[in-house]
Amino acid sequence: MRFLDLAATSASVSAVSGRKAKVEVLAEALRRLDGGEIAAGSAYLAGEVRQRQTGVGYAALRDLPEPAAEASLSVAEVDARIAEISVVAGAGSQARRRELLGSLFSLATGDEQRLLVGLFSGELRQGAQAGLLADAIAKAAGVSLVAVRRALLLSGDLKQVAVAALTGGASALSDISLRVGTALTPMLAASAPDVAAALLSTGAPATADVKLDGIRIQVHRSGDEIAVFTRSLDDITARLPGVVDAVRGLAVSDVVLDGEAMALGPDGRPRPFQEISSRAATRSTSSTAAELQPYFFDLLHLDGSDLLDEPGRVRWAALAGTVPGELIVGRRTVENEEQAAEAFAEAVAAGQEGLVLKAPEAPYDVGRRGSAWVKVKPRHTLDLVVLAVEWGHGRRKGWLSNLHLGARDPRTGGFVMLGKTFKGLTDELLRWQTERFRELAVDDSGWVVTVRPEQVVEIAFDGVQTSPRYPGGVALRFARVLRYRDDKRAEEADTIDMVKELGAR
Incomplete structure (x- = not known):
């Protein structure tokens, strides 16, 4: 596929306003990609380059050669040239990278140069977010959107999902599963103004979890290797030694846990979120960061078995059999509104944010905000x-x-x-x-x-x-x-x- 055609697609996506129209434009472009171009092409349509690091900063994009009069670049050639730029290292690397970058831009037309600048700078604003690309991949491949979204949420790699869907269809997508060590997008909770409204969504009986005022964490352990991720899938392992130590002490080989990290003050009440967040954000492994401890509320994988599709009650039973009680969030079963209101009042009185009411029969809906989990806050x-x-x-x-x-x-x-x-x-x-x-x-x-x-x-x-x-x-x-x-x-x-x-x- 010509890179110029991909640049035209990017411009078209920016020009149309409706979601359906954007998806149609993207799907048509995905269909035209050769098999070896799908990974790079889908990344470009999402506003990214396939290579995570290129070494090209804003300064290198200031003085660019005049655009080419005629288009000659293919998607595959652009990908190969960016790959060459991304591996430049050592003495003289800056000059060599500048030379390679200039060579690429000298072959690009004006429209292609605009797309390349957006890709290298990470500021391509064309409205083609991951959600739209997922819709477009499903349409282009003729597969279920649910299957595409699940594969994307499990793998966290749009390129992998695009290649699987467009070359192997539904069966290839079904082969994408949870991988211990690779963060997956967490299940989210909807909001309700009070416990009565929350119970209408979850049904009764429901499990009432205390909503902690901490930071969401997902912890992966494979043997002695432990990784801690945020809800935005950033790796903060080095910043939370207390979490690492707690999970290392579990009698398991492979596990994926979902929970919160927080700190308690001398009075036993939670420290403010802003303070906890700043500790997790710092790259220091000082004693303040070490004070953050985990409190888990879900278990997604245990020693070779994925539990994502199991009912919550099964996952939570496995959690209780794996993690000490002091490292599990406060939870109880509530049969009615009166019991839920009592649990809510106790959580707020203890300085926590409120409750999350959960349907015990629901699976872990990766990356989705549905009615199975509903949070209630006092405001x-x-x-x-x-x-x-x-x-x-x-x-x-x-x-x-x-x-x-x-x-x-x-x-x-x-x-x-x-x-x-x-x-x-x-x-x-x-x-x-x-x-x-x-x-x-x-x-x-x-x-x-x-x-x-x-x-x-x-x-x-x-x-x-x-x-x-x-x-x-x-x-x-x-x-x-x-x-x-x-x-x-x-x-x-x-x-x-x-x-x-x-x-x-």
Whole structure:
């Protein structure tokens, strides 16, 4: 396939607004890729290069040769040239990398150069997120979207899934399974305003887990090798020695555990999330990081057996037989609303976030936010994405202050603005967000700074009201900042549908 045709596909995806239209464009491009081009081509369509590290930074993309008059590059040739650039090392590597990069760009037309710059910089904004690519792969290969999504969530590798679906179909996708040591996207919980609404989703009896105010972790152990991943699949093993030590002490060979890491203060109550998050984020293995300990609530693999498709009650029984009770989250069975309300009150009184009510017969739905797990907090909160920030005035002059908040639109892959807030911002947060949003800025009018929609923020609010002022038709009442969520990606933010549902309730 000509690389120029892939560049045209990228431009087309940017130009159309509807999800269905984007999927059609992407699927047609995937069908045209030769077997050896699928891995690279699918990566390019997702805005990535196949090679994780190329050594090419912004400086190398400043002075580029004039574009070629005619197209000559194929997808396979571009992939081969980028692969050559990615392995350059040693003395003289910078000059050699610049030479190879210049050679590639000199063969590229203007449209191809624009695509290459976006791929190398990681800033290709064409609206083709992983979810859209999954839809397109299913359509191009003529296989079930459910099978594609499951394979993608288990492998975490869009390229592998694309190759399997387009060359081997459904049977090849079914061969993709959980691999100990490879992080998989965790199951997520929906939200409910109270325990009664949560029980309507899960049914009764339900299992009531205390919702800890910690950071989500997934721990893999294979023999003596242990890896700890965040909910965004980042490897933080070196930063959580307490977690590693706890899992090393288990009498198992291979295991995959899902849970939270948190720290308790001298009073036995949980330390603030912001403090826990900063400890996990630091690369230091100091004693403060070592204080974080795991509390597990699910077991996904045990000594050669995958448990993902087993009912929750089976997985939790296996967890109880594998992990000491002091390392398992507080949980109980609740038969009715009264018992659930009692468990909720006890969790909140202990300083925790609330409850997660779980259907005991449900499998572990990798990467999905369904009705089998429902979280209940003592206040309404949403995880939203910052779309823009206004410069402050008065005491906040010189700081980026008023946040423009957006909910995710699952149909378009974009975001719908819900309103603004400057409430809940301490001086420390103002300093941090000013630096952060300058890094993400794409435009500055002198009053409003438009940013790349990447930063997730947890917002508390008192209710949802109709509003003709915003495109979603709704706005948040008395919105205020609780914390920034560096453990979440923008594509994990809450949706406009969820906001409207809360408003309807």
